[in-house]
Amino acid sequence: xxxxxxxxxxxxxxxxxxxxxxxxxxxxxxxxxxxxxxxxxxxxxxxxxxxxxxxxxxxxxxxxxxxxxxxxxxxxxxxxxxxxxxxxxxxxxxxxxxxxxxxxxxxxxxxxxxxxxxxxxxxxxxxxxxxxxxxxxxxxxxxxxxxxxxxxxxxxxxxxxxxxxxxxxxxxxxxxxxxxxxxxxxxxxxxxxxxxxxxxxxxxxxxxxxxxxxxxxxxxxxxxxxxxxxxxxxxxxxxxxxxxxxxxxxxxxxxxxxxxxxxxxxxxxxxxxxxxxxxxxxxxxxxxxxxxxxxxxxxxxxxxxxxxxxxxxxxxxxxxxxxxxxxxxxxxxxxxxxxxxxxxxxxxxxxxxxxxxxxxxxxxxxxxxxxxxxxxxxxxxxxxxxxxxxxxxxxxxxxxxxxxxxxxxxxxxxxxxxxxxxxxxxxxxxxxxxxxxxxxxxxxxxxxxxxxxxxxxxxxxxxxxxxxxxxxxxxxxxxxxxxxxxxxxxxxxxxxxxxxxxxxxxxxxxxxxxxxxxxxxxxxxxxxxxxxxxxxxxxxxxxxxxxxxxxxxxxxxxxxxxxxxxxxxxxxxxxxxxxxxxxxxxxxxxxxxxxxxxxxxxxxxxxxxxxxxxxxxxxxxxxxxxxxx
Amino acid sequence: xxxxxxxxxxxxxxxxxxxxxxxxxxxxxxxxxxxxxxxxxxxxxxxxxxxxxxxxxxxxxxxxxxxxxxxxxxxxxxxxxxxxxxxxxxxxxxxxxxxxxxxxxxxxxxxxxxxxxxxxxxxxxxxxxxxxxxxxxxxxxxxxxxxxxxxxxxxxxxxxxxxxxxxxx
Numbered sequence: 070x071x072x073x074x075x076x077x078x079x080x081x082x083x084x085x086x087x088x089x090x091x092x093x094x095x096x097x098x099x100x101x102x103x104x105x106x107x108x109x110x111x112x113x114x115x116x117x118x119x120x121x122x123x124x125x126x127x128x129x130x131x132x133x134x135x136x137x138x139x140x141x142x143x144x145x146x147x148x149x150x151x152x153x154x155x156x157x158x159x160x161x162x163x164x165x166x167x168x169x170x171x172x173x174x175x176x177x178x179x180x181x182x183x184x185x186x187x188x189x190x191x192x193x194x195x196x197x198x199x200x201x202x203x204x205x206x207x208x209x210x211x212x213x214x215x216x217x218x219x220x221x222x223x224x225x226x227x228x229x230x231x232x233x234x235x236x237x238x239x240x241x242x243x244x245x246x247x248x249x250x251x252x253x254x255x256x257x258x259x260x261x262x263x264x265x266x267x268x269x270x271x272x273x274x275x276x277x278x279x280x281x282x283x284x285x286x287x288x289x290x291x292x293x294x295x296x297x298x299x300x301x302x303x304x305x306x307x308x309x310x311x312x313x314x315x316x317x318x319x320x321x322x323x324x325x326x327x328x329x330x331x332x333x334x335x336x337x338x339x340x341x342x343x344x345x346x347x348x349x350x351x352x353x354x355x356x357x358x359x360x361x362x363x364x365x366x367x368x369x370x371x372x373x374x375x376x377x378x379x380x381x382x383x384x385x386x387x388x389x390x391x392x393x394x395x396x397x398x399x400x401x402x403x404x405x406x407x408x409x410x411x412x413x414x415x416x417x418x419x420x421x422x423x424x425x426x427x428x429x430x431x432x433x434x435x436x437x438x439x440x441x442x443x444x445x446x447x448x449x450x451x452x453x454x455x456x457x458x459x460x461x462x463x464x465x466x467x468x469x470x471x472x473x474x475x476x477x478x479x480x481x482x483x484x485x486x487x488x489x490x491x492x493x494x495x496x497x498x499x500x501x502x503x504x505x506x507x508x509x510x511x512x513x514x515x516x517x518x519x520x521x522x523x524x525x526x527x528x529x530x531x532x533x534x535x536x537x538x539x540x541x542x543x544x545x546x547x548x549x550x551x552x553x554x555x556x557x558x559x560x561x562x563x564x565x566x567x568x569x570x571x572x573x574x575x576x577x578x579x580x581x582x583x584x585x586x587x588x589x590x591x592x593x594x595x596x597x598x599x600x601x602x603x604x605x606x607x608x609x610x611x612x613x614x615x616x617x618x619x620x621x622x623x624x625x626x627x628x629x630x631x632x633x634x635x636x637x638x639x640x641x642x643x644x645x646x647x648x649x650x651x652x653x654x655x656x657x658x659x660x661x662x663x664x665x666x667x668x669x670x671x672x673x674x675x676x677x678x679x680x681x682x683x684x685x686x687x688x689x690x691x692x693x694x695x696x697x698x
Numbered sequence: 699x700x701x702x703x704x705x706x707x708x709x710x711x712x713x714x715x716x717x718x719x720x721x722x723x724x725x726x727x728x729x730x731x732x733x734x735x736x737x738x739x740x741x742x743x744x745x746x747x748x749x750x751x752x753x754x755x756x757x758x759x760x761x762x763x764x765x766x767x768x769x770x771x772x773x774x775x776x777x778x779x780x781x782x783x784x785x786x787x788x789x790x791x792x793x794x795x796x797x798x799x800x801x802x803x804x805x806x807x808x809x810x811x812x813x814x815x816x817x818x819x820x821x822x823x824x825x826x827x828x829x830x831x832x833x834x835x836x837x838x839x840x841x842x843x844x845x846x847x848x849x850x851x852x853x854x855x856x857x858x859x860x861x862x863x864x865x866x867x
Contacts, residue, residue: 090855090858093851093855094855108756108757108760108779109756148858148859310768312798313768316797316798317765317768317797319796325798326798326800329798329800329801333733336733339800339804342803342804343800346799346800
């Protein structure tokens with residue numbers, strides 16, 4: 070019988086379509102096995118995962134056999150073959166195969182395939198193009214289409230060779246792919262085991278364990294974790310771990326709920342629910358319950374109420390309460406109380422960075438500048454670079470505002486060193502304004518505003534640099550416009566504050582300064598920016614000879630910051646120059662104990678003249694040289 | 699017949715697509731909430747632990763590891779799996795759980811909202827699940843699809859297989 074044979078291309082295309090359909094069908098039918106593999110991967114049981122993969126391969130082959138059997142039995146061809154007008158028929162009578170024939174053919178087709186497809190190459194070894202599965206089933210693949218294949222001697226080995234290469238290539242990809250998959254699973258399982266090993270100690274936070282070893286009091290892990298979190302030594306993940314442990318052991322539930330109020334504070338309602346729960350599980354006068362009420366005062370910015378609450382719990386409170394109290398006292402400028410608490414907490418090595426930073430800040434707030442500088446130097450030694458640059462920036466900026474000569478102080482040197490390796494930190498406005506002041510204060514150095522503009526990103530920075538450059542070039546009017554615009558509330562707060570201070574230095578009358586003064590009056594009197602801008606305005610009044618305005622303004626600032634000795638002396642001088650001698654003397658006589666003679670220009674002479682005028686025996690002044698020392 | 703079924707599927711899909719999207723989004727909003735899934739994971743772990751032999755050894759092993767260590771991966775996995783567990787969806791609210799009472803109360807509130815959203819969900823109403831296996835669902839599920847690609851894939855299948863079977867029959 071002469072058979073019409075399909076082209077090998079058609080047969081291959083039909084196989085590809087059938088595999089596509091099989092892939093879709095089997096992914097659906099094998100979903101439960103896939104799910105089980107996914108679940109088992111979480112246990113990391115390698116043997117079970119391997120068994121499940123074998124099972125899925127077995128089921129895939131079974132589905133394939135059923136697929137081929139059904140279609141070849143029912144319609145003489147699979148859907149892929151049908152698309153290319155290919156038919157499978159009995160060799161002896163040319164009829165459609167029966168069930169057993171179709172089944173036999175399908176089983177051996179898959180056996181050929183599982184042997185990397187090489188037995189399929191036997192299709193080239195005979196003129197009827199019948200590989201093993203067709204021979205065993207006594208079937209042949211024919212076509213009812215127009216295009217047929219005419220097997221000819223001599224060329225089949227070349228074609229066979231080409232297809233063998235393709236199969237080998239595809240086979241290698243499969244083998245390589247499976248090997249990679251196997252390695253990936255091994256790595257995944259290993260990582261999962263390593264995580265589990267880490268987790269044996271991982272239900273505890275390592276930082277808390279280290280801190281607890283040197284903690285002076287015998288307090289719970291959760292209390293230590295809360296202290297470290299409050300001091301920003303650890304993050305909320307550590308706090309969560311310790312809280313989870315506390316809930317699991319049913320220990321210190323009041324503190325556990327309080328910690329969750331902090332660690333879940335992005336959800337305000339949830340945080341409030343936790344705070345409410347603290348008092349439900351503890352007594353009303355318990356430290357945690359009282360502390361939970363403090364948070365409400367903070368939220369409402371009711372600082373006086375917060376201070377009262379701290380006063381009620383501080384004496385016997387744990388470290389975390391004291392740490393929050395330190396932050397509160399710093400916020401409300403109660404620097405002496407802040408310093409006391411810092412001394413109380415001093416023995417905790419884990420809090421050294423936090424305590425050192427706040428010690429330096431509180432000493433600065435108390436105008437004990439030399440001590441603040443020493444504290445700063447000691448703290449910066451052990452800090453990470455970023456933290457060190459931020460802290461140095463904070464101090465350097467304030468030093469430079471007071472006196473450009475401070476550019477040689479340790480804070481500014483440390484700042485400059487840190488910036489060299491961390492220029493990306495200039496994106497922070499606080500650091501950027503420090504950088505500009507530092508560059509301007511460096512003796513014998515011409516500021517390269519263009520270079521700075523490249524280093525410091527943002528429109529606010531660009532405007533500040535532009536204005537500063539214009540001031541240097543004598544274009545004060547245009548600079549003033551830019552600085553006024555930069556001072557508006559919509560702009561970055563730090564750049565706005567710096568712009569206002571610079572603006573004051575280029576305005577030439579009280580009228581011109583009117584807008585800035587009004588803005589200053591409207592500011593929160595408790596913030597440093599208010600005092601510093603006030604000082605800038607005071608200095609400008611003095612420079613312009615507006616002594617009575619300077620005196621009035623200076624007194625306002627001193628009311629908020631009575632410890633500023635330098636300002637005190639300047640205000641007395643202003644009062645004297647304004648002809649307000651009684652007022653100046655009144656200030657001086659009240660402050661005699663706190664205002665020893667110093668090198669403030671004009672003050673010693675003014676002091677002497679006032680004393681003479683108000684009939685106080687003047688001290689005999691030492692020679693000028695020793696006075697100048 | 700095959701073509702008729704294909705046309706029916708496509709028409710039904712596009713007719714109910716806006717409603718299906720709206721209700722599906724309500725359900726997905728819960729699934730995407732990490733805090734809900736994580737709390738649910740811990741609660742489901744307790745549920746498995748207390749439910750005796752209803753769950754396989756594998757599941758009991760995972761839940762023990764989740765409870766002992768608070769392992770984030772396992773907790774999240776259980777939290778997602780809980781949404782497909784018929785037993786938990788039916789009885790989960792009735793159990794008494796220990797631990798962070800605030801979180802448990804919040805979870806109960808969210809879970810009830812999720813259950814309501816699921817009841818309203820178009821696919822859940824007309825699809826076929828273990829929990830929803832009425833006679834009508836055995837018929838209606840054939841016309842329920844997740845998205846346009848789902849319906850297209852299925853229609854391609856239907857065309858190939860339906861055509862072949864129709865010819866055979």
